[in-house]
Amino acid sequence: MRAVLRSSWRSSWRWLGGALVLALVVREVGSGPVLEGLRALDVRVLVAGVALALVTTIASAWRWTLVARELGVALTLPRAVAACYRAQHLNTILPGGVLGDVHRGVVHGRSTGETGRALRAVGWERFAGQLVQALLAVVVLAVLPSPARPALPWLVAAVALVAVLAVVLLRRTPDRDAWWSRAARVVRDDVRLALLVRRSWPGVVLASVVATAGYVATLVLAARAVGVDAPVATLLPLALVVLVAAGLPLNLAGWGPREGTAAWAFAAAGLGASAGMATAVAYGAIVLVANLPGLAVLAAGRRTTPAPDPVRGEPAHA
Template identity: 60%
Template structure:
């Protein structure tokens, strides 16, 4: 029997179910089913191709961060780990269990679980930060439902960034307390794992390509679902939906993404049903793009079974 799930994991899953329940109550099951029926071979091929590029870029970003933290991670192994993580993220509740698995697995393989976990945490954080910066910039230029609120958001982000810098400068340089050790570890990790001269440019470049790939997949999903709005209207809506995916309260990836897409499409003059259909197609395309991860997972299971039989 496996370990009991924490109450927070149940809250996350129930949150995703609640969002889906509200959507089904509001627009019915039609948009979900219609979106799935519209998926065709070109959309699947595009998703697989874009998914390969984004997965390799995520793996490269991870190797850079891990290397900065002093943990060896070959690119080929990182790609396999990332494919498996994307598949688990797309099929298990919460949307982050695949990343938890790759962090612990790599840490054990490298002989330092703590450092392996920190490498994944900082790699994910860097990707989310770059995505947030891109989103704020694009949403400030192109029309979107949140454009009137961007000055407040930008001010909040600027204050948060300033506070982080001040906290980093105020971090104690010595001391044996838990806070002192944690603060020094964070500052050291950021400096060596993210901001080092040999690391930061690659991390940013990889993150930009990953965000562009996610946007391209969302646009393919929107076109597949029948949305014919120009890119200047679709891209901001896609960014809002992608930001919603960062909320760890979903069921196999579904939940906040569909809710935000429904609201954003309706607020932009389209329809909530079209937003739900687009987000549903996007989720299906991401799942298809992650299928190589299922092969990686199956190969690992077979290798473990073969080892146990010896």
């Protein structure tokens, strides 16, 4: 019972934190930017968002197949694309922004009989995408002049911390029976097998770059829709900072840190906090619509029975 309560509390504080951030931003800028961001969307913008989401979803699904293959829980690209759409849809309607990915890991694990490996494959795939996105943000902020540059030390510190932890874990771990030693060995082996193997890491990096480019393009599309006409060179650093913040699992179905960071970054760039808030709201609405195919995948999964997985010959869920 205590374990259930602790798990419920950990899940609750994440989305409560996102809701608090969102409430504070709305209190500062008002509800006008929220309505402006929604009114700015038309069929042309939404269709473009759907097209961009298709590119980013395929890239993310490809990255997942590469990582899953190295961990021994391979799956086909079409199945991965469908599962990613379903996960993205769930992420946009459930607190935390990660429950959809947990769901796809569990479903894939049940179909392969390796739930632990399947969940770790999803976790490492997401981690790789966030790491490449943060590295791109560091590079862009270092190269392009931007008022969002104060975020650079924090990004560099985060990337450096990850690098140090990776070096420590990749070193020989003492052969002990302690749980932390066993966990460290699992992490070390996963990093070596799934992320650093030569036949995988170039594809993982390329897929992450393509996905990040699609997210940036979607945010620029949202900015243009609400009337922000700043050059792309000005919006690019802002977009990357906003996307890094949006990746934090401290949100309410994706909302919260994204809007707060957008309001700050756009205000620092002289574009206005209201413009940043409107852009973030428009972005969230575009993503919500673009991931509606995931609802169809979810509904189809409830109507169909498990079919053989062509990769492993075991039951697969739609």
